[in-house]
Amino acid sequence: MMNRLGRSSAGVGHIRSESTPSNDDEEMNSPNGGLTHNAALADDYTSAASIGGTARSEKKSKKKRKRGKSSNSKADDGISNEGISRSHIHTGMTADFGSKKHKKSVLSPLHLKGMFINERTNLPVYQHSADIVHLISNNDVVLVVAETGSGKSTQIPAYVHESGLLKISAKAAAANVSSHLPKQKYGRTICVTQPRRVAAITLAKRVSEEMKCIPGTIVGHRVRFDDTTDVKGHNTTKIIYATDGMLLREAISDPLLKRYGMIALDEAHERSLQTDVLFGVVKRAMAARKREPERHKEIENVQLKDDADETLYFEKDEEILIRMKETAVALGLPPLRVCVMSATLDVDTFRSFFPGSSMIKIPGRQYPVQVVHSDQIYEDYIDAALNTVINIHKNTPDGDGSDVLVFLTGQDEIEDLASLLKRHLEDLKNDNSVDQNVKGDVVQNIKGIGTSINSGCSMITNGVLICVLYASLPPEQQMLAFRPKPKGCSRKVILATNIAETSVTLDGIRYVVDCGKHKSREYKSSTGMESLVVSDISKAQAAQRMGRAGRVSEGICLRLYTKESYDLLAETTVPEILRVNLAQVVLQLKSMGIHDPRSFSFLTPPSADSIRKSFEVLAALGAIDESMDLTDYGKEMSQLPLDPIYANLLLQSSKFECVSEILTVVAMLSAENIFYHPGRGGDDQGGLAARGAAAHRRFASYEGDLPTLLNVYNAWRKEASYTRTGNLRKTKQKISKGKSSSALLSHGDWCTQNFINGRALTRAHDVRSQLSDLCSRLGMDIHSSCSSEMTTFYRCICAGLFLQVASRLPNSSQLQVKKNSRYNGAETIPSRGHYKTKIGGTIVSVHPSSTLFGRNPAPKCVVYTDLVHTTRMYIRGTTQIREEWLNG
DNA sequence: TAGGGTTTT
Numbered sequence: 001m002m003n004r005l006g007r008s009s010a011g012v013g014h015i016r017s018e019s020t021p022s023n024d025d026e027e028m029n030s031p032n033g034g035l036t037h038n039a040a041l042a043d044d045y046t047s048a049a050s051i052g053g054t055a056r057s058e059k060k061s062k063k064k065r066k067r068g069k070s071s072n073s074k075a076d077d078g079i080s081n082e083g084i085s086r087s088h089i090h091t092g093m094t095a096d097f098g099s100k101k102h103k104k105s106v107l108s109p110l111h112l113k114g115m116f117i118n119e120r121t122n123l124p125v126y127q128h129s130a131d132i133v134h135l136i137s138n139n140d141v142v143l144v145v146a147e148t149g150s151g152k153s154t155q156i157p158a159y160v161h162e163s164g165l166l167k168i169s170a171k172a173a174a175a176n177v178s179s180h181l182p183k184q185k186y187g188r189t190i191c192v193t194q195p196r197r198v199a200a201i202t203l204a205k206r207v208s209e210e211m212k213c214i215p216g217t218i219v220g221h222r223v224r225f226d227d228t229t230d231v232k233g234h235n236t237t238k239i240i241y242a243t244d245g246m247l248l249r250e251a252i253s254d255p256l257l258k259r260y261g262m263i264a265l266d267e268a269h270e271r272s273l274q275t276d277v278l279f280g281v282v283k284r285a286m287a288a289r290k291r292e293p294e295r296h297k298e299i300e301n302v303q304l305k306d307d308a309d310e311t312l313y314f315e316k317d318e319e320i321l322i323r324m325k326e327t328a329v330a331l332g333l334p335p336l337r338v339c340v341m342s343a344t345l346d347v348d349t350f351r352s353f354f355p356g357s358s359m360i361k362i363p364g365r366q367y368p369v370q371v372v373h374s375d376q377i378y379e380d381y382i383d384a385a386l387n388t389v390i391n392i393h394k395n396t397p398d399g400d401g402s403d404v405l406v407f408l409t410g411q412d413e414i415e416d417l418a419s420l421l422k423r424h425l426e427d428l429k430n431d432n433s434v435d436q437n438v439k440g441d442v443v444q445n446i447k448g449i450g451t452s453i454n455s456g457c458s459m460i461t462n463g464v465l466i467c468v469l470y471a472s473l474p475p476e477q478q479m480l481a482f483r484p485k486p487k488g489c490s491r492k493v494i495l496a497t498n499i500a501e502t503s504v505t506l507d508g509i510r511y512v513v514d515c516g517k518h519k520s521r522e523y524k525s526s527t528g529m530e531s532l533v534v535s536d537i538s539k540a541q542a543a544q545r546m547g548r549a550g551r552v553s554e555g556i557c558l559r560l561y562t563k564e565s566y567d568l569l570a571e572t573t574v575p576e577i578l579r580v581n582l583a584q585v586v587l588q589l590k591s592m593g594i595h596d597p598r599s600f601s602f603l604t605p606p607s608a609d610s611i612r613k614s615f616e617v618l619a620a621l622g623a624i625d626e627s628m629d630l631t632d633y634g635k636e637m638s639q640l641p642l643d644p645i646y647a648n649l650l651l652q653s654s655k656f657e658c659v660s661e662i663l664t665v666v667a668m669l670s671a672e673n674i675f676y677h678p679g680r681g682g683d684d685q686g687g688l689a690a691r692g693a694a695a696h697r698r699f700a701s702y703e704g705d706l707p708t709l710l711n712v713y714n715a716w717r718k719e720a721s722y723t724r725t726g727n728l729r730k731t732k733q734k735i736s737k738g739k740s741s742s743a744l745l746s747h748g749d750w751c752t753q754n755f756i757n758g759r760a761l762t763r764a765h766d767v768r769s770q771l772s773d774l775c776s777r778l779g780m781d782i783h784s785s786c787s788s789e790m791t792t793f794y795r796c797i798c799a800g801l802f803l804q805v806a807s808r809l810p811n812s813s814q815l816q817v818k819k820n821s822r823y824n825g826a827e828t829i830p831s832r833g834h835y836k837t838k839i840g841g842t843i844v845s846v847h848p849s850s851t852l853f854g855r856n857p858a859p860k861c862v863v864y865t866d867l868v869h870t871t872r873m874y875i876r877g878t879t880q881i882r883e884e885w886l887n888g
Numbered sequence: 889t890a891g892g893g894t895t896t897t
Binding site for chain 1: 889890891892893894895896897
């Protein structure tokens with residue numbers, strides 16, 4: 001840390017302005033056709049650019065901005081070079097229009113009902129509204145490539161709805177098949193899927209307002225614990241914004257997705273696990289609802305080997321598709337239209353997945369962002385980030401719209417940089433003799449967050465508010481980054497993980513500092529081992545980070561890596577489906593009637609090994625039988641929105657008569673980040689880390705982490721009924737209607753005192769209620785409890801997690817270690833404190849966050865919830881068991 | 889001796 005302080009002159013001084021990239025439209029975010037927000041900002045722009053420190057870069061940046069326009073329009077044309085249907089931005093015409101003449105270029109404003117007509121017609125997407133509707137009406141699949149701010153997510157569903165397209169096609173379909181059918185009830189609704197809850201909720205709200213309807217009538221959202229659709233009756237909501245996981249759930253009971261006439265898969269470029277699975281599910285439904293009687297060529301991406309079983313399964317899947325088609329015909333289902341909405345141009349992937357799809361590109365409404373790469377490779381990017389931020393602060397005007405967003409990989413780095421920045425800003429203050437009273441004023445002016453200023457890592461120094469932002473930070477401390485700057489504070493510097501890439505939006509950011517790294521989860525199916533590794537981001541992520549500087553005005557993105565390093569980055573992020581344990585996905589697919597997930601049409605097929613491993617787990621849990629068919633038990637498991645391991649644990653609890661306790665444990669495991677661990681990295685004012693640890697110790701169980709989670713939940717509930725009895729009763733009523741309890745059960749003080757994440761606990765509470773309902777429906781007695789008879793509880797944990805057992809190694813033996821490992825050249829180390837996993841035989845240690853860490857004597861045998869590789873191999877979520885329980 | 893980010897009838 002000290003060496004960082006001592007090297008304050010390095011950093012941005014070495015960053016030079018890059019010449020305009022001529023063939024890379026990610027580099028410059030264009031001013032778009034007809035929208036000019038940029039001209040007036042030229043002065044600010046050059047002064048900001050001068051942080052490079054040379055007259056050369058100033059001149060270049062002016063030139064660059066000019067060239068940026070032309071280079072971008074070139075890039076737009078470049079799309080058609082991808083071999084996709086040609087799309088001209090200014091007309092929106094595409095070759096897929098075929099012979100039909102296309103006259104109207106936009107929907108008449110009269111077509112747009114409700115409020116915000118001006119706002120709606122000013123959006124870039126409006127210029128293409130008629131084209132989009134036309135494309136959607138004439139193609140099964142339309143790919144809309146549009147950057148942030150184009151209005152695609154709010155407008156396209158509304159255009160389709162307002163055009164009456166789905167009504168017409170439904171009627172037509174009914175007429176074609178059997179005219180005696182009553183009023184068409186299928187295929188009338190539009191579903192827009194989102195990877196995140198918040199997005200689904202806010203989009204639905206916004207579109208309701210725009211269409212001047214009460215939320216839940218024509219437009220509604222459907223996310224876990226919160227469903228505002230169909231308030232007026234059965235299937236009355238016509239535009240549903242749902243999380244993709246929610247639509248996936250729906251597909252389990254209705255693989256034909258009968259209700260929907262169009263499904264829009266938004267944020268497709270993010271390639272989240274659920275969106276990826278949904279691609280295949282939607283494609284299957286589409287194939288089944290297609291009107292042409294082609295029956296045998298629908299399933300693609302099949303890699304058949306000379307294996308009788310696999311052929312058998314393929315035939316089974318084909319039979320199922322034929323049955324789905326028969327159902328679709330019998331019900332008169334109209335064809336399913338699909339609209340894929342993506343911000344990046346990974347068109348080859350989408351195109352080969354949906355052959356014959358057509359595409360349209362719409363400009364975003366982003367201000368241009370100048371990208372500056374560093375001219376050297378930094379070994380210590382925290383140091384480089386520190387100096388870059390200090391240089392920005394010293395050399396650019398502050399005030400509104402001058403905030404800085406720094407992307408780092410994790411909490412430690414963030415806290416580290418926060419304390420370094422604080423010290424440097426204090427030094428600056430002493431140098432510049434800034435008004436010493438400012439700091440005091442500022443703290444007084446932030447109402448309701450005084451405690452966070454003192455207790456967290458966020459702080460105000462020299463008129464600069466340093467905010468930290470990462471997922472496990474309690475919400476009240478996250479809020480600091482979103483609130484307007486307090487009086488007397490001229491600049492905000494936000495230090496964030498990739499939570500700020502997509503999950504949250506921050507206003508007023510002008511400078512983005514990007515370290516070029518992120519932490520990502522990887523999964524090895526061979527060992528069942530997860531690892532969390534720091535790795536390079538992709539170009540798509542770099543563009544996403546850059547875009548955060550151009551939301552409200554022109555911005556600057558400073559990359560702490562060279563242009564050469566940038567060029568070597570992968571184009572897109574590895575899809576999640578290639579990086580995670582697929583047991584739950586495979587179970588879901590099986591329960592949708594897909595016999596062999598290897599024949600399932602994945603956008604990017606996961607490795608056969610990964611699927612085989614999932615099969616092994618499902619077989620071991622009894623979810624599938626020898627012929628790989630779903631068992632009754634497997635069907636029950638698929639009803640529970642849990643990883644199959646936990647679904648099994650929960651179902652086992654009936655036998656042990658401790659359903660109540662296991663419900664709690666499983667719900668707590670579903671909610672991440674229950675414990676808040678403050679201030680390890682930064683300077684720890686008032687011994688926060690120690691206070692946090694002491695608070696957590698009060699809940700610790702001698703037997704391990706799962707009983708500890710039980711203790712936390714029970715303590716929280718006790719607190720809840722003690723302080724808020726009235727509200728709690730209300731909450732229960734609310735939950736029974738399927739609504740979230742988060743508004744009423746926060747228990748902020750209790751959580752703060754105990755360093756517990758209140759939001760996570762509230763979520764666990766919601767999950768628990770949902771799981772209770774589901775268990776009741778499965779005929780379980782949800783009130784069955786072992787009360788103080790904890791041995792039954794541990795036996796149940798053991799029966800549920802029997803695949804995740806590790807035994808202590810004898811203390812006397814020695815372990816071989818790899819050369820150049822952290823053990824300083826030693827070839828063997830004492831085996832003390834090490835465990836060996838029962839399956840896979842991996843040598844692991846108990847994770848330091850576990851209550852069993854450092855316990856003396858260490859338990860002989862444990863079950864664990866996670867096997868992770870970080871700095872070394874760890875088991876987390878450990879609980880002591882007796883080995884003999886494993887046999888019965 | 890240490891936890892990127894989502895999400896599920």
